[in-house]
Amino acid sequence: MTIIREVHKWIGLLLGLQLLLWMFSGLGMAILPHAKVAGDHHRVDSEPGLLLAEVAEQIAPPLSGSASDVRRVELRLLSDRAVFQVDTGGGAYLLDAASGSPIAIDESGARQIAARDYSGDAGISTVRHLEHPTLEIRDHAGPAWQVNFSDPERTSLYVSAETGDILERRNNYWRTFDTLWMLHIMDYSNRSNFNNPLVILSALILFWLGLSGLVLWWDSFHREDFRAIVSRLTGKKPVLLSVASPSGDLLKTVRTPGHQTLYAALEAEGYALPSSCGGGGSCGLCKIKTSPDSPATAADRRQIPEADLDRGVRLACQHRLSSDVSVTLPDGLLDARRLDGEVVSSRRLTPDMFEIRIALPAPLGFRSGSYIEVEIPPYSTDLDQINLPDPVKSLWRTSGTGERIQSARPLVRTYSLANAPGETGSEVTLNVRLVLAGPEHAGAPVGLGSAYMTSRRPGDTLSLRGPLGDFHVGEHEEERVFIGGGAGIAPLRSMIRDQLLNKGSTSRMWLWYGARTPEALAYREEFEQLATDFDNFSWQVALSHLEPHQEWEGHKGWIHEIFRNNFLATHPDPGRCSFYVCGPPPMLEAVLNLLRGAGIREEKIAFDDFGI
Amino acid sequence: MARAIAFNVRQWHKWVSLFVGIQAMLWLASGLYMVIINLNFIHGDHLVRNMSDTLPPGYTPGFGFEEVMSSYPQAELISLETWLGKPYYRVQTIDGRVLVDAQTGIQRSPLDRTDAIAVAQYHYARPGEAKSAQLLVDQANAPSEIQGRKLPLWRIDFEDPGRTSFYVSPDDGALVTRRHDYWRIFDFVWMLHIMDYKDRADVNNTLLRAFAGLGLILSIAGIWLLWFSFKHRRGVR
Numbered sequence A: 001m002t003i004i005r006e007v008h009k010w011i012g013l014l015l016g017l018q019l020l021l022w023m024f025s026g027l028g029m030a031i032l033p034h035a036k037v038a039g040d041h042h043r044v045d046s047e048p049g050l051l052l053a054e055v056a057e058q059i060a061p062p063l064s065g066s067a068s069d070v071r072r073v074e075l076r077l078l079s080d081r082a083v084f085q086v087d088t089g090g091g092a093y094l095l096d097a098a099s100g101s102p103i104a105i106d107e108s109g110a111r112q113i114a115a116r117d118y119s120g121d122a123g124i125s126t127v128r129h130l131e132h133p134t135l136e137i138r139d140h141a142g143p144a145w146q147v148n149f150s151d152p153e154r155t156s157l158y159v160s161a162e163t164g165d166i167l168e169r170r171n172n173y174w175r176t177f178d179t180l181w182m183l184h185i186m187d188y189s190n191r192s193n194f195n196n197p198l199v200i201l202s203a204l205i206l207f208w209l210g211l212s213g214l215v216l217w218w219d220s221f222h223r224e225d226f227r228a229i230v231s232r233l234t235g236k237k238p239v240l241l242s243v244a245s246p247s248g249d250l251l252k253t254v255r256t257p258g259h260q261t262l263y264a265a266l267e268a269e270g271y272a273l274p275s276s277c278g279g280g281g282s283c284g285l286c287k288i289k290t291s292p293d294s295p296a297t298a299a300d301r302r303q304i305p306e307a308d309l310d311r312g313v314r315l316a317c318q319h320r321l322s323s324d325v326s327v328t329l330p331d332g333l334l335d336a337r338r339l340d341g342e343v344v345s346s347r348r349l350t351p352d353m354f355e356i357r358i359a360l361p362a363p364l365g366f367r368s369g370s371y372i373e374v375e376i377p378p379y380s381t382d383l384d385q386i387n388l389p390d391p392v393k394s395l396w397r398t399s400g401t402g403e404r405i406q407s408a409r410p411l412v413r414t415y416s417l418a419n420a421p422g423e424t425g426s427e428v429t430l431n432v433r434l435v436l437a438g439p440e441h442a443g444a445p446v447g448l449g450s451a452y453m454t455s456r457r458p459g460d461t462l463s464l465r466g467p468l469g470d471f472h473v474g475e476h477e478e479e480r481v482f483i484g485g486g487a488g489i490a491p492l493r494s495m496i497r498d499q500l501l502n503k504g505s506t507s508r509m510w511l512w513y514g515a516r517t518p519e520a521l522a523y524r525e526e527f528e529q530l531a532t533d534f535d536n537f538s539w540q541v542a543l544s545h546l547e548p549h550q551e552w553e554g555h556k557g558w559i560h561e562i563f564r565n566n567f568l569a570t571h572p573d574p575g576r577c578s579f580y581v582c583g584p585p586p587m588l589e590a591v592l593n594l595l596r597g598a599g600i601r602e603e604k605i606a607f608d609d610f611g612i
Numbered sequence B: 001m002a003r004a005i006a007f008n009v010r011q012w013h014k015w016v017s018l019f020v021g022i023q024a025m026l027w028l029a030s031g032l033y034m035v036i037i038n039l040n041f042i043h044g045d046h047l048v049r050n051m052s053d054t055l056p057p058g059y060t061p062g063f064g065f066e067e068v069m070s071s072y073p074q075a076e077l078i079s080l081e082t083w084l085g086k087p088y089y090r091v092q093t094i095d096g097r098v099l100v101d102a103q104t105g106i107q108r109s110p111l112d113r114t115d116a117i118a119v120a121q122y123h124y125a126r127p128g129e130a131k132s133a134q135l136l137v138d139q140a141n142a143p144s145e146i147q148g149r150k151l152p153l154w155r156i157d158f159e160d161p162g163r164t165s166f167y168v169s170p171d172d173g174a175l176v177t178r179r180h181d182y183w184r185i186f187d188f189v190w191m192l193h194i195m196d197y198k199d200r201a202d203v204n205n206t207l208l209r210a211f212a213g214l215g216l217i218l219s220i221a222g223i224w225l226l227w228f229s230f231k232h233r234r235g236v237r
Helices: A002-031 A107-117 A172-185 A197-220 A223-233 A262-268 A298-303 A306-311 A390-397 A448-454 A486-502 A524-533 A559-568 A585-597 B002-036 B065-071 B113-123 B181-194 B206-231
Strands: A070-078 A081-088 A091-096 A124-130 A144-149 A156-160 A166-170 A239-244 A250-256 A287-289 A313-315 A325-328 A337-348 A353-359 A371-376 A379-382 A404-407 A411-416 A427-433 A461-468 A480-485 A509-515 A537-543 A578-582 A605-608 B075-083 B086-093 B096-101 B130-136 B153-158 B165-168 B175-179
Touching: A002 A172, A002 A197, A002 B002, A002 B206, A107 A124, A107 A144, A107 A156, A107 A166, A166 A172, A197 B002, A239 A262, A262 A325, A287 A325, A298 A313, A306 A313, A353 A448, A371 A448, A379 A448, A404 A448, A411 A427, A411 A448, A411 A486, A427 A448, A427 A486, A480 A486, A480 A559, A480 A585, A486 A509, A486 A524, A486 A578, A486 A585, A509 A559, A524 A537, A537 A559, A559 A585, A578 A585, A585 A605, B002 B181, B002 B206, B065 B075, B113 B130, B113 B153, B113 B165, B113 B175
Parallel strands: A239 A325, A480 A509, A480 A578, A509 A537, A578 A605
Antiparallel strands: A070 A081, A070 B075, A081 A091, A124 A144, A144 A156, A156 A166, A239 A250, A287 A313, A337 A353, A337 A461, A353 A427, A371 A411, A371 A461, A379 A404, B075 B086, B086 B096, B130 B153, B153 B165, B165 B175
């Protein structure tokens, strides 16, 4: 699989480069003036020559009895002298028309012919005899003279040594053009065959990519975009934008220019929605609620569950203001504030996951399940700055990142809060897993955000914004099932601790925790203790990658399968439970498919998809 | 910061792509046609025969070069070749070209319909007879597929799948060029490729330069965006 992935990556890169080369070489050939490429600017305009009768007084018969394979005998003038040119299947030769004796084009003859053709000021620098055609006269056969002129564009005139004809007029314009032509047609040896397999294959694949690009393009272009053109041309028609808080209270109604996206309009009003794809409709973070009648775009349908679409949830970056609109902001957005944090402690929970405690200026009010944004400034750090066990270090060394990792641009990353609200005073806890691809994806780079976070030391400051998010436990008391793994344990831990310790919930609660190995389990003693202390809470672990020598009493296998066999299949009425899911994408997808397949209604399922 | 820039680049990239995207597709589609269809086939090499006839070994014309010169004192060039497999002269004078029988000295040009069809049929490599012959004389209404060649020319059409047309010069009796539908499509996509919709020849036109420049910028921006969206996956939380 690794090899296929690598090959795929490189082919993609090569084709992208070839598209760039086509554009670049095409532009170059369009810019280079054709007359100069053809050498016409230094070519003497042919004036009416002498008539044959003025020169040739007597004519010898051109063909001896043995001359065969002759296609043509031409009587003409060469440098004011009457000659026969005899063309045969194997080449051509010249004869003096009067005597019938052979004429050879020698160096001085070639110089004379070239000088008569050349209208520039420069003189001849060198003359070379070519026994066989070079790349510059590749369309011709037979020996030739290369006559070089000392002009800036390094003109070379090629004179046929057989017939005295000017074969080609080459110069640096042509040489540049010819290199671009070679890149354009991808015939790197002879530069003439544009029916070669390489260019055919590239053209086929890129044409297909172009077609799929066209579909994507159409997908990203909406009717509103065309309306925006019209409103730009006819003057900006402002619209009324009403903004309501998550609980439905009207915050403000403003007049705003009518051609921008809802995202941009809200940002201008001070409501910065989260986004990590830059308005591409692919991260699904900038969700707002508006009228359910608002047409859902393809991106909306991809990112938002059906039930939410019916309630009017849309992606703000995908909708343009064309008429008056009312918007309800997402949960938590108004509470989100800029926060200056200081790292208090950083310890490893598992071989690759860290618990980072951050002190804030004041206690942070938030609902369990929320996340915060962390600004990752440009930085660089080394592998040995991060406290990692040897197996993780060697995994890093097989990645696409060297021992030194750096980032040149500011980035934004989001991490769920792992503590329950209020339980640690003004401190908050994050779980950060160092993003390292497994050995099956060797060569993938190390995560820039997680490498920054895991290399922080106590006393380091962080710029944060939060709380944000809509992954929360419902107020209604009911049986609750938490399913997760990896760093997805953070919001689940926050929710479970909040329910048990803060809210004193007596509802039945389950945690189904999936991990690869026993070492990868975080907060093992803590969950054990909670299960002992609270009769209504229990937890189950499933391990998927146990080594043969490791002993394990509990479940072995994938968490979704264990959960299906031991909970869904035996529970009298799973439809009455609510489910909270957070974990790595494949796990999340498997669990969601399982729940939906079991007929659990969407409103009973809450999940956090890491924004991927 | 980076995400604000990406947002702007994305919007801007989308708009430019509206204008250049269609042309880029036309470039890819026309390019694909030109590289897939073999150039010799486009040139119609499969449609012709008898294109390199030779003179009889040691041939001495019954009507010599000196006699041609005295018959045509305005001659600039006299070429002894074959025509319909027999030796003929093509004489280039300051008034034009003529076809002269090398045995008898009788001028054969200008060619009539029968001769023109005979030339076309002699070189036509497939079975089938010429369907029609038409003498084109009006330069202003010349078909674009002869690419500015000087009239008059005989156009001889064949009834074959490619709707082959041969062009024969009435002056020197030569098969000047051949066209068929695959050539005509090639010429059309070449027009789309170089964006010279009038003469299909000027590769330095302003429209092409502008679109090629925008296309280059667009592909650089596109690759940058791809890079951006690979790099900026949301962190695990």
